[in-house]
Amino acid sequence: DSGVTQTPKHLITATGQRVTLRCSPRSGDLSVYWYQQSLDQGLQFLIQYYNGEERAKGNILERFSAQQFPDLHSELNLSSLELGDSALYFCASSGYRGSDSPLHFGNGTRLTVT
Amino acid sequence: GESVGLHLPTLSVQEGDNSIINCAYSNSASDYFIWYKQESGKGPQFIIDIRSNMDKRQGQRVTVLLNKTVKHLSLQIAATQPGDSAVYFCAENGGQNFVFGPGTRLSVLP
Numbered sequence: 001d002s003g004v005t006q007t008p009k010h011l012i013t014a015t016g017q018r019v020t021l022r023c024s025p026r027s028g029d030l031s032v033y034w035y036q037q038s039l040d041q042g043l044q045f046l047i048q049y050y051n052g053e054e055r056a057k058g059n060i061l062e063r064f065s066a067q068q069f070p071d072l073h074s075e076l077n078l079s080s081l082e083l084g085d086s087a088l089y090f091c092a093s094s095g096y097r098g099s100d101s102p103l104h105f106g107n108g109t110r111l112t113v114t
Numbered sequence: 115g116e117s118v119g120l121h122l123p124t125l126s127v128q129e130g131d132n133s134i135i136n137c138a139y140s141n142s143a144s145d146y147f148i149w150y151k152q153e154s155g156k157g158p159q160f161i162i163d164i165r166s167n168m169d170k171r172q173g174q175r176v177t178v179l180l181n182k183t184v185k186h187l188s189l190q191i192a193a194t195q196p197g198d199s200a201v202y203f204c205a206e207n208g209g210q211n212f213v214f215g216p217g218t219r220l221s222v223l224p
Contacts, residue, residue, distance in 0.1 A: 105157030
């Protein structure tokens with residue numbers, strides 16, 4: 001058990017809808033990362049927050065947004081959903097700001113857009 | 115659970131044999147590397163890491179080798195067991211964040 005909790009485990013929704021994915025990092029970790037994993041794209045970095053502030057952005061669509069709250073949990077909001085957004089979404093946490101220590105991943109949210 | 119990367123390269127090894135999984139990384143500025151294991155229906159799990167000031171690091175039944183000259187990383191698993199069957203990813207910290215390789219599926223044959 002990595003200590004990172006993601007909810008819900010599964011989400012099925014229709015095109016055009018909006019969903020929110022939630023992540024609780026390991027106790028004490030200040031950095032939260034979001035990754036998307038699809039069959040043909042591998043693990044793609046979306047965005048990182050450190051202690052409530054956005055630190056880095058990757059290949060995140062404008063329809064997607066995220067935030068990290070004062071209690072350090074994070075939410076990833078996906079709107080105007082398209083079929084191609086179906087994927088596994090992982091949250092990871094780290095105790096550090098930079099990329100020089102391991103990321104610890106949750107078990108993901110499987111999003112299916114129909 | 116959901117299958118990850120149905121078209122991943124696959125390595126099949128006999129139970130008890132040693133496994134070697136290779137990874138080519140892209141950024142010569144990367145100075146920290148990690149191997150992850152991902153089982154079906156789960157998130158990537160940290161196995162072992164190595165910094166660029168080392169060329170070898172050992173853990174329990176696993177060894178990571180780093181060759182900076184050719185930008186190559188390998189993961190060796192000794193006495194491979196059925197529980198080692200999974201997809202293995204390397205990650206490098208080039209740029210601001212970790213970049214993951216495409217993964218290799220390890221299949222352990224009885």
